[in-house]
Amino acid sequence: xxxxxxxxxxxxxxxxxxxxxxxxxxxxxxxxxxxxxxxxxxxxxxxxxxxxxxxxxxxxxxxxxxxxxxxxxxxxxxxxxxxxxxxxxxxxxxxxxxxxxxxxxxxxxxxxxxxxxxxxxxxxxxxxxxxxxxxxxxxxxxxxxxxxxxxxxxxxxxxxxxxxxxxxxxxxxxxxxxxxxxxxxxxxxxxxxxxxxxxxxxxxxxxxxxxxxxxxxxxxxxxxxxxxxxxxxxxxxxxxxxxxxxxxxxxxxxxxxxxxxxxxxxxxxxxxxxxxxxxxxxxxxxxxxxxxxxxxxxxxxxxxxxxxxxxxxxxxxxxxxxxxxxxxxxxxxxxxxxxxxxxxxxxxxxxxxxxxxxxxxxxxxxxxxxxxxxxxxxxxxxxxxxxxxxxxxxxxxxxxxxxxxxxxxxxxxxxxxxxxxxxxxxxxxxxxx
Numbered sequence: 001x002x003x004x005x006x007x008x009x010x011x012x013x014x015x016x017x018x019x020x021x022x023x024x025x026x027x028x029x030x031x032x033x034x035x036x037x038x039x040x041x042x043x044x045x046x047x048x049x050x051x052x053x054x055x056x057x058x059x060x061x062x063x064x065x066x067x068x069x070x071x072x073x074x075x076x077x078x079x080x081x082x083x084x085x086x087x088x089x090x091x092x093x094x095x096x097x098x099x100x101x102x103x104x105x106x107x108x109x110x111x112x113x114x115x116x117x118x119x120x121x122x123x124x125x126x127x128x129x130x131x132x133x134x135x136x137x138x139x140x141x142x143x144x145x146x147x148x149x150x151x152x153x154x155x156x157x158x159x160x161x162x163x164x165x166x167x168x169x170x171x172x173x174x175x176x177x178x179x180x181x182x183x184x185x186x187x188x189x190x191x192x193x194x195x196x197x198x199x200x201x202x203x204x205x206x207x208x209x210x211x212x213x214x215x216x217x218x219x220x221x222x223x224x225x226x227x228x229x230x231x232x233x234x235x236x237x238x239x240x241x242x243x244x245x246x247x248x249x250x251x252x253x254x255x256x257x258x259x260x261x262x263x264x265x266x267x268x269x270x271x272x273x274x275x276x277x278x279x280x281x282x283x284x285x286x287x288x289x290x291x292x293x294x295x296x297x298x299x300x301x302x303x304x305x306x307x308x309x310x311x312x313x314x315x316x317x318x319x320x321x322x323x324x325x326x327x328x329x330x331x332x333x334x335x336x337x338x339x340x341x342x343x344x345x346x347x348x349x350x351x352x353x354x355x356x357x358x359x360x361x362x363x364x365x366x367x368x369x370x371x372x373x374x375x376x377x378x379x380x381x382x383x384x385x386x387x388x389x390x391x392x393x394x395x396x397x398x399x400x401x402x403x404x405x406x407x408x409x410x411x412x413x414x415x416x417x418x419x420x421x422x423x424x425x426x427x428x429x430x431x432x433x
C-alpha cells in the first residue's frame with residue numbers, strides 16, 4: 001500500500017492511497033469461499049454451489065464490503081503510522097484509476113491544532129465572594145414564608161399586594177375585542193401582573209364597586225390587534241383578600257421538615273442549604289470568569305469538523321427542549337448559523353481545557369470525586385444511598401469527574417493570574433437584584 005500526505009490548510013490534510021488490486025482480489029476470493037460454504041442458491045444444495053455461481057450472486061456485494069473495510073483499515077493504519085490526531089470524521093473520495101493494478105482513494109480530514117495557552121500572569125480575573133450571615137438566612141426565611149402565603153378575605157379597599165377577583169370588559173371604538181373581557185379573574189394588585197393603568201385603577205376600589213377607565217396598550221404589546229390603541233375598560237371588584245404570612249414558629253419549622261419544630265434547628269438547616277447554594281453559584285460565576293479569561297488570552301484555530309459536530313449537538317438539544325415543552329420541533333426552524341458562535345466557544349474551551357489539564361496534571365483525583373459526591377448526597381434524606389448509586393456504575397461518575405476537573409482548572413488559573421475579589425450581595429448572586 002502506498003500513502004502520500006498533502007497539507008491543504010492549517011489543519012486540513014489529505015492522504016492519498018494506492019492499494020494493489022491483487023490484494024483486494026485475494027480478499028474478495030477468500031470472503032466468497034466463506035460465503036459459498038453456507039450459500040443457499042436455487043438449484044443447488046446449501047453450500048454446494050460452484051464458486052463461479054456464488055461470485056455471480058454475491059460478488060458485487062462482497063467486493064463492496066471488502067473495499068469499505070480496506071478503506072477504513074488503510075486509513076487507520078496510516079493515521080497510526082504518521083501519529084496524526086484526527087479531528088472529526090474523514091471524507092473519503094474515490095480517485096481515477098491510473099492502472100488496472102491499483103485501487104486508489106483519498107481521505108480528507110482535519111487534525112487537532114497545537115494549543116498554546118496565552119500568558120495569564122498579568123490577566124485580571126474577577127473572583128466573586130459572599131459570606132453567608134444571619135442576613136442571608138433571614139432573607140431566605142422571608143422567601144419561604146412568602147411561598148406559603150395565605151390570603152384571607154377583608155372588608156376594605158384594595159391595597160397593593162392584595163389578591164383581588166374582578167370582572168372586566170374592554171372596548172375599542174365601542175367594540176369588544178378578543179381577550180378584552182373576563183369573569184372572576186384573580187391577580188395581585190399593584191404587583192405588575194396587569195398593565196400599569198389597570199393596576200392603578202383597582203387600587204382603593206371596594207368589594208362590589210364598578211369603575212370605568214381608559215387604558216392605552218403599548219406599541220410593542222404582544223396582542224398586535226390592540227397594540228398602540230386605547231380601550232375603555234369597565235371593572236367590577238368581586239373579592240378582596242389580603243396576604244397573611246405564617247409566623248416563624250414550631251408549626252412553620254415542622255412544615256419545613258424539622259420534626260420537633262425547633263426553630264433554631266430550622267435556621268441551622270436553612271443556613272447549611274443556603275451556604276451550599278451560595279457556594280455552587282459562586283463556583284459557577286468563577287468558572288465563567290476563568291473560561292472567558294482563557295479564551296481572551298489564547299488564539300486557536302478551530303477544526304471546522306468539530307464545530308460542525310457541536311452545532312449538530314446543540315440543534316438536537318434545542319429540539320429535545322422543544323419536545324419537552326410539548327412542541328413539535330419539525331415545525332421550528334433551527335438554522336445552523338444561530339448556534340455557530342456557541343459551538344465555536346465550546347470547541348475552543350474543550351481544546352484549551354484539555355491542554356491545560358494535560359500540561360499541569362489537573363485531572364480529577366479519586367478522593368476529590370468522592371468528596372464532591374458526598375457533598376451532593378448531603379442534601380438528600382439518605383446520603384449513603386446516593387453515594388452508592390453514583391459508585392454503582394462508572395459512567396455515573398463522569399459528571400462529578402468533569403466538575404472536579406473544571407474546579408481544578410479554576411483554582412490553577414486563579415493561582416497564576418491576578419484575581420480581583422468582588423463582593424456580591426445575596427440578591428445579586430441569586431438573581432433577585
